[in-house]
Amino acid sequence: MDTFSVDTYKSLYSGCRLCPRDCGKDRKDSFGVCLEPDRLFIARAALHMWEEPCISGESGSGAVFFSGCPLKCVFCQNHEISTSKVGKEISVERLIQIFFELKEKGANNINLVTPTHYIPHIAIAGLIAKEKGLNIPFVYNTSGYEKPESLDLLKDVVSVFLPDFKYLKKETASKYSKAPDYPDVAKKALEKMVSMVGAPVFDKDTGLIKSGVIVRVLVLPEHTNEAIDIIKYLYETYKDDIYISIMSQYTPIPSILPKDKEYDSLRRKITKREYDKVINAALNLGVKNAFFQEGDVCKESFIPSFDYEGV
Numbered sequence: 001m002d003t004f005s006v007d008t009y010k011s012l013y014s015g016c017r018l019c020p021r022d023c024g025k026d027r028k029d030s031f032g033v034c035l036e037p038d039r040l041f042i043a044r045a046a047l048h049m050w051e052e053p054c055i056s057g058e059s060g061s062g063a064v065f066f067s068g069c070p071l072k073c074v075f076c077q078n079h080e081i082s083t084s085k086v087g088k089e090i091s092v093e094r095l096i097q098i099f100f101e102l103k104e105k106g107a108n109n110i111n112l113v114t115p116t117h118y119i120p121h122i123a124i125a126g127l128i129a130k131e132k133g134l135n136i137p138f139v140y141n142t143s144g145y146e147k148p149e150s151l152d153l154l155k156d157v158v159s160v161f162l163p164d165f166k167y168l169k170k171e172t173a174s175k176y177s178k179a180p181d182y183p184d185v186a187k188k189a190l191e192k193m194v195s196m197v198g199a200p201v202f203d204k205d206t207g208l209i210k211s212g213v214i215v216r217v218l219v220l221p222e223h224t225n226e227a228i229d230i231i232k233y234l235y236e237t238y239k240d241d242i243y244i245s246i247m248s249q250y251t252p253i254p255s256i257l258p259k260d261k262e263y264d265s266l267r268r269k270i271t272k273r274e275y276d277k278v279i280n281a282a283l284n285l286g287v288k289n290a291f292f293q294e295g296d297v298c299k300e301s302f303i304p305s306f307d308y309e310g311v
Contacts, residue, residue, distance in 0.1 A: 009120040009153070013038035018150050019070035019116050020185045034117035036068035041087030043067050043080070045098045045310030047105055052245055052291050054202060054209040055109065055139060055162070062107025062136075064098060065306065066114050071143045073166070073177045075220075075266050077303050079256050082114065086306045095125040098310060099134055108208050109137040109160065116142060119150050126157030137210055144215075145182060146189035151196065159211040161193040164218065168230045172223065175262070187233075190215065190242075199241045200289070214243040214291070217278075220250055222265040224274050228281040235287050245291040246282060248275040251303065 012018060013027040025031065027038040047060030055061050065078070067087030076082045090098075099110050115122050126138055137159045144163035165186055167173040173182035193213050200212025215234055219227045227246075234244055250270055257263050279292055 009124050010038065012120045012153075016117075018119055018147070020145055020147055020179075020181060021070050032068075032070075032117060034068040034070045035084040036087075036117055039089050040092065040095060040118060040121045041067035041084070041089050042095075042098075042311055043086045043088070043306040043308065044304055045102060046304070047102070047107055048111060048304065051111065051162075052214060052243075054207055055111070055160075055214075057108045057206060057208050059106035059108060061109055061111040061139065062099070062102030062105070063111040063113055063141075063304075064095075064102075065304070066112070066118050068117055069114050069143070070116055071145045071177050071179060071182075073143075074256070074258060074263065075176065075250070075253070076256070077251050077253065078114065078306075079253065080306050086308075088308050088311050090311065092121055092125050092128075095121065096129050096132070099125065099129045100132075101310065103134060103136055107136065108206075109139050110134075111139045111141055111162075112158075113141045114143070115140060116146060116150070119153050123153045123157055126154070130157070140193075144186040144189055145177075145179060146185070146192075148188055148192035151189065151192050155196055159197055160209055161197060161213045162216065163190060163193065163213070164216045165190065165230050165234065166218065168226055168233060172226060176266075190238075194238060194241060200243055212243070213241075214245055216245045216247055218247045218250055219270050219275055219278050220266070221268055221270050221274070224277050227278045231278070231282050231287065232285055235282075235285050240289050243289045243291065244282070244287060246275075246278060246293070248293045 015024050016027050016032045021033040023033040044065040048063035049056050049060050051061045067081050068084045069082035080086050139160040140158045141162045170180040174180040197211045201210045
């Protein structure tokens with residue numbers, strides 16, 4: 001990639017409009033709503049075994065955790081990085097090295113976790129890495145709060161999208177993420193993702209995903225009906241052109257939750273009854289392309305240590 005192209009990408013941090021918050025901050029001199037400057041900060045780069053089976057496989061997904069986040073949900077299990085409490089500055093060149101190091105460790109893919117606010121860096125690094133021979137998929141692991149025009153920058157890099165679809169009600173989105181526009185934004189972002197990579201394609205020998213979209217639906221306590229409505233929307237809109245991952249792993253972290261009583265429901269795990277209700281509703285709708293979680297996956301031990309491993 002020539003210098004002009006690199007400069008063009010980096011200029012997107014000036015008057016930043018990369019995410020739907022549209023904060024307009026010049027991240028060269030200040031921080032965006034994501035709490036990050038125009039320099040690249042990450043907190044961990046290591047094999048991750050707890051993604052969907054077609055992503056982690058047997059050897060693991062090469063997860064790169066970026067510091068900061070435009071959404072910052074009140075219940076965020078990765079709150080240490082979403083609030084920018086941890087993060088080490090690295091260069092684009094170092095990020096490219098990390099991609100290759102993860103491949104050498106056996107990573108099935110490069111898993112870009114909370115990447116939205118660093119799309120220019122990721123686009124540059126991904127394109128150069130591919131030019132240098134990196135031949136495993138890039139997975140874009142996101143909250144779903146994305147701008148279609150920003151996703152366009154990744155068209156020659158990302159082949160797998162792994163978005164959340166957190167809320168279908170503006171009220172819930174406002175209460176938990178201060179983003180009442182989330183439902184509309186997530187719908188448009190998902191439409192863009194599907195148009196970019198198409199229906200899922202899997203390796204016939206390994207079962208690993210090569211391209212496509214997997215949408216995660218995290219079931220929150222006392223929000224089973226909203227989760228069911230999300231699944232209904234996804235299935236009626238996309239049928240078998242996407243996979244739906246229905247997650248029971250909501251992990252309450254009391255220390256980060258607002259003390260107001262209206263957040264009391266988030267202070268507990270979801271019950272088996274709640275999760276079964278959502279799963280049964282999905283099956284009754286006819287959903288077949290889906291991932292379910294079994295056993296007790298609601299443990300803080302499933303939250304990675306942001307200790308700069310691999311950075």
